Amino acid sequence: MKRVFISxxxxxxxxxxxxxxxxxxxxxxxxxxxxxxxxxxxxxxDVLKRPGYNSGDTLKLILPFLKAxxxxxxxxxxxxxxxxxLIADSRESLKHIRSTSDAFIVSTSYEHYIxxxxxxxxxxxxNTYCTRLxxxxxxxxxxxxxxxxxxxxxxxQKPIIRIPSSAKSILDFSGEDRETIGxxxxxxxxxxPSMSIGKVLAEVTPVGGEQKAEAIRTVVKRLGAxxxxxxxxxxxxxxxxAFKLVRDNGGxxxxxxxxxxxxxxxxxxxMSETNIVTAFVADLFSRFSKREVIDILQDWxxxxxxxxxxxxxxxxxxxxxxxxxxxxxxxxxxxxxxTLVQESSEFRKKVRGQAIGRLG
Numbered sequence: 001m002k003r004v005f006i007s008x009x010x011x012x013x014x015x016x017x018x019x020x021x022x023x024x025x026x027x028x029x030x031x032x033x034x035x036x037x038x039x040x041x042x043x044x045x046d047v048l049k050r051p052g053y054n055s056g057d058t059l060k061l062i063l064p065f066l067k068a069x070x071x072x073x074x075x076x077x078x079x080x081x082x083x084x085x086l087i088a089d090s091r092e093s094l095k096h097i098r099s100t101s102d103a104f105i106v107s108t109s110y111e112h113y114i115x116x117x118x119x120x121x122x123x124x125x126x127n128t129y130c131t132r133l134x135x136x137x138x139x140x141x142x143x144x145x146x147x148x149x150x151x152x153x154x155x156x157q158k159p160i161i162r163i164p165s166s167a168k169s170i171l172d173f174s175g176e177d178r179e180t181i182g183x184x185x186x187x188x189x190x191x192x193p194s195m196s197i198g199k200v201l202a203e204v205t206p207v208g209g210e211q212k213a214e215a216i217r218t219v220v221k222r223l224g225a226x227x228x229x230x231x232x233x234x235x236x237x238x239x240x241x242a243f244k245l246v247r248d249n250g251g252x253x254x255x256x257x258x259x260x261x262x263x264x265x266x267x268x269x270x271m272s273e274t275n276i277v278t279a280f281v282a283d284l285f286s287r288f289s290k291r292e293v294i295d296i297l298q299d300w301x302x303x304x305x306x307x308x309x310x311x312x313x314x315x316x317x318x319x320x321x322x323x324x325x326x327x328x329x330x331x332x333x334x335x336x337x338x339t340l341v342q343e344s345s346e347f348r349k350k351v352r353g354q355a356i357g358r359l360g
Contacts, residue, residue, distance in 0.1 A: 009107035011235030029156035056108040056208015056238035068148035080113040093279035108208040129215035208238035237261040272327030280314030
C-alpha cells in the first residue's frame, strides 16, 4: 500500500496568507484588523481553550468585514489567482510525491484560494479539504454595513494582544489586553450574531484545528489506510491537532518553516526555501519505516545525500545547492526544541515576510 502524504497549503506549499492579504487589500487598515483577530484566535484556541472554538476560526470571523466592504466571491477568486506565490519547486515536488504516495492537501484556506492553487500546480481539487463558502449568498443591510465598518475601524485602533508565554487563563493577561479580549467577545459573539450577516459565523466551518484532524481521519478511511502510513506537513497553530493525531498513531509529523506551535508539535523541523526537501523526506518514508527515516535524518548534511538510501529525485537537486542554500532538517527533541522554535520562527519571517510570519 502507498504511503499517505497530507500537507497544509499556506506555508508548506505557498508563501501566502491569503485571508490576511485579502483583508489588508479590501478593508481599510485590514492588516491590523486581521492581525488582532488572529491573535484573539490564538487566545481562544490555545490559552483559554474555549469549548466549540477551533484554531483557524479567524477565517470566519473576518468574513462579515469583507462583506461590509463589498467583497464578492468573484473578487476572492481573482485576488487569490493573481496574488499566488509558491514555495520554490512546489509543482515539481508535489508531482513526484504523487508518484510515490497518495497525496492530499488539508487547509484552513478559503476554497477560492485552494482552487487557484490547484490550477497553478496541477493538483487535483478532489484531493483537498478546505474552508467552503459563498460570500455572495449573504445579505447585509446598509445599517449593518456601516456598523461593521465602524467595528473594523475600532479593531484596527486596538493594540495587538500580547500572550504571556506561561498564560493559562484570562487573568494572566494585562488589564488592557483583558479589556480588548472582552470587547472582542462582545463584537464576535453578541453583536455580529444579532445581524443578518451573523449567519456566516454559524454556517461557515473553517478547516482548522480539530477539523484538520477529522479530515485526516476521512482521508485514511477513504483509502483504507492506517494512520501509521501518514506523513503530515504543517506550519502553524491550525495544525496542532493534526500533528497530535498523526504522531500519537505512529505516522510522521513535519514542521515546514513552522512557528512555535508547529515546531513544538512536530517530530521533524524543516527550514527551507525549496519544497524539494519535503519531497525528499516523503520519498524516504515511501521506502522505509518511520524509525529508519528518523535515523537517516539524524545525520542530515550534504554528504548524507550521496548514499544508496536516498533517491535521485531529491538528492541530486539538493546537492546542487550545498552548502549555501542547503535546507536545515532537525529531529525535534526536548533539548533542542527552544532553539528550533526561535530559528524556525525567524526563518519563517524571512521566507514569508514579517507580517505573515508573525501570525499564529
